[in-house]
Structure formats: structure tokens, C-alpha cells
Amino acid sequence: MGQTLARSVIGGLLWLAAASLLATTASAQTAGEGLSPTLSAIKKAHTVRLGYRESSPPFSFLDQANRPIGYSLELCEAIVEEIGVEVDDPNLKIDYVKVTSDDRIDAVLQNKIDLECGSTTANAERGKRVAFSPLMFVAGTKLMVPKAASVQQLTDLKGKAIVVTKGTTNEQAIQAADKKYALGLNIITSPDHEQSYQMLVDGKADAFATDDILLFGLIARHKAQDKFRVTGDYLSYDPYGIMFKKGEPQLAAVVERAFRKLGSNRDLVPLYNKWFIARLPTGERLNVPISLQLEEAFKAMDDSASANN
Structure with missing residues (x-):
């Protein structure tokens, strides 16, 4: 009787463990299937493809070792971290893909890159084809x-x-x-x-x-x-943003969240100063103070993040 009961308990525990494992697997599959197309592809490849520019300092350019660096790329790397949280993969790799001013929009539309990290103006005409992050710079x-x-x-x-x-x-x-x-x-x-x-x-x-x-x-x-x-x-008037695929609210929310986190941590102004005030890794210094307009935009992101916490 005791052995029968023991076997029943062990059998029950094994069944529960198996059921739990199946539920976890099903949940993981559902989570993967529930991701937007770009996020799903990123999860499958364990890689985020960042489009970079070769000669758009200090946003996106090459250092002396021909490695892509810049303000826009650092912002994109923060987005990659947030994507890792969303797809439950903290060790996402980054693949840097060269784009030009002429082919950058097509690179997004044709799924050649996931985020375009350059010096791209977010205007209404482009907004019909692609999506943009919150404001990261204002130029003209x-x-x-x-x-x-x-x-x-x-x-x-x-x-x-x-x-x-x-x-x-x-x-x-x-x-x-x-x-x-x-x-x-x-x-x-x-x-x-x-x-x-x-x-x-x-x-x-x-x-x-x-x-x-x-x-x-x-x-x-x-x-x-x-x-x-x-x-x-x-x-x-040219407000800059990080460009990505349109029609993916989940991806847009991840990008927005990454900017809000940078805002709440008060990282945006120091990041700006690193690339626009301090000496660049390539040796030069721009000495371009942050504009009042951009400072207000960053402050609004900080206030928005505080309100959501």
C-alpha cells in the first residue's frame, strides 16, 4: 500500500513536472509567435542589424580602426538593450550594416536593417513609409x-x-x-x-x-x-530620429521605452555632451552646445518617464 502510494505520488510529481515543462515551452513559443515581425526575426537570429553612415560625424561615422561609432549608434545600442528585454534575450549580437543617404530608407523597407542609426530627418513625407524614434537632434x-x-x-x-x-x-x-x-x-x-x-x-x-x-x-x-x-x-527644419519599420506598434513601444529610460536616468544630456562638446574618439571637438529646443524635448521625456513610474 505504501509503495503504491509512493509510486502514485512520484508519478504525479513527474506528470506535473512534464506538464509544467510543456506549459513553459508552449508559453515561450506563444511569446515568440506574439512578437512583431522585426522583433520575431531578431529573436530567431539573436542579432540586431544597425544601419550606420560612414561620414556623418558625430552621429554615425568611422573611427581610426574603421569601426562605426557615434551619438546615433549609442542611442541604437540602448534600444538594442531594450529589445533584449522584450524578446527575452539579454545577449543579442549587433551586426553593423553600411547605408547611404540614398539607400537608407529602402534598407529599412527591404528588411536589410532593423534600426537606422545615422542623421536622418523625421518628416511627414518619410513618416508615410517608415517610423521614427522620439526627437534626438534638431538641425537645418x-x-x-x-x-x-x-x-x-x-x-x-x-x-x-x-x-x-x-x-x-x-x-x-x-x-x-x-x-x-x-x-x-x-x-x-x-x-x-x-x-x-x-x-x-x-x-x-x-x-x-x-x-x-x-x-x-x-x-x-x-x-x-x-x-x-x-x-x-x-x-x-530637420528634426532627427532613429528610423525603423512602420506598422509595428510593439517595436515602436520598445524604442519609445528605451528613450524614456535614458530620459529618466538623465543620460540624454551627458550623452549629447559626450559627442557634441567633449573631444571625439577621433580627436576633434565640435563644441556645439545643446539647443534649447532639444533640451526641452529631453526634459519632456524625463517628465514622461517620471509620470509613468
Whole structure:
């Protein structure tokens, strides 16, 4: 009788253990199946693919060892950490994928990257195709010209050559201004910011138009303060964000949560200072103080995080 009871108890415990294991497995499968497409693919591959730019300092660029670094990439790495929490994989790997201003949106749409960590303007037109993180920077189109040039505004370039990087909002801004003021500009496009800068250096263009912060970054990186200057009124308003796949509320919530955590820990301003005020790993220093607009946006994220806690 005692042996029979013991066998029954052991059998019952084994059954409970087996049932528990099956339930856990089923729960894990359900959790995996319940993830949005991007998060599900990340969980399966144990990898997040980050799109980076080669010459958009200090947002996304290469260090002396040709490794991708920058402000945007650090923000993306914080998002990767939050994705790890969401998919229950704290050891996600990062695969860095090079993108350009021209192919970055397609890279997101065609599932070649999971997050685009560059210097991308979040505007309504792009918002129809892709999603964006909360605001991480505010820039605007200005001109880089030789220091000795008499150019002060875009209208001073009437009939002259101006280079823009293909696929940027700056290209659109210059085309619109050219049409509006009948300037007869010779608008040249190049594949990336470094090549646009080189065209100005080589005298193939009279000015290079892109976001002011990128112009300052290129001048600092090339130690060209004695050769070039940034001038002109803002020709566009360009709020930056991390780009990712549209139509995935779960992924959007993870991105938002990562920014809120950075805000609640008061990490956003120190992170900004690391890349815009302090000396960069590549040696140069931008010395661009945080704008009131961006500081207010960061404070709003902090307040939002506090309210949700």
C-alpha cells in the first residue's frame, strides 16, 4: 500500500513536472509567435542589424580602426538593450550594416536593417513609409563655402554650382529655393557627405549644402577651420530620429521605452555632451552646445518617464 502510494505520488510529481515543462515551452513559443515581425526575426537570429553612415560625424561615422561609432549608434545600442528585454534575450549580437543617404530608407523597407542609426530627418513625407524614434537632434540646411568667398546667403550663389548629398532633405530644400528665387543654380549630387565635401575641396562646387551640424562635423574632422566656414539662413527644419519599420506598434513601444529610460536616468544630456562638446574618439571637438529646443524635448521625456513610474 505504501509503495503504491509512493509510486502514485512520484508519478504525479513527474506528470506535473512534464506538464509544467510543456506549459513553459508552449508559453515561450506563444511569446515568440506574439512578437512583431522585426522583433520575431531578431529573436530567431539573436542579432540586431544597425544601419550606420560612414561620414556623418558625430552621429554615425568611422573611427581610426574603421569601426562605426557615434551619438546615433549609442542611442541604437540602448534600444538594442531594450529589445533584449522584450524578446527575452539579454545577449543579442549587433551586426553593423553600411547605408547611404540614398539607400537608407529602402534598407529599412527591404528588411536589410532593423534600426537606422545615422542623421536622418523625421518628416511627414518619410513618416508615410517608415517610423521614427522620439526627437534626438534638431538641425537645418546651411552652406559650407571657402573662407575667402564673399557668399553670405544662398542668393549670393546665383548661377553657381552647389553640391548636395543625394537622397537628403537638403537636396529638396536647395531645389525648392532655386525655383523660388530663380537662382539658376547648377545643383550637383554626390553619394555621401564625404564626397560632397571633397567636391568643394577640389573646386568642383562653390558651396556644399547640408545640415549645419554635419558641416561643422566635417570641418572639425578635416581640421579645415582655416579653409571653410558655415553660412546662410536656415533653409530647412530637420528634426532627427532613429528610423525603423512602420506598422509595428510593439517595436515602436520598445524604442519609445528605451528613450524614456535614458530620459529618466538623465543620460540624454551627458550623452549629447559626450559627442557634441567633449573631444571625439577621433580627436576633434565640435563644441556645439545643446539647443534649447532639444533640451526641452529631453526634459519632456524625463517628465514622461517620471509620470509613468
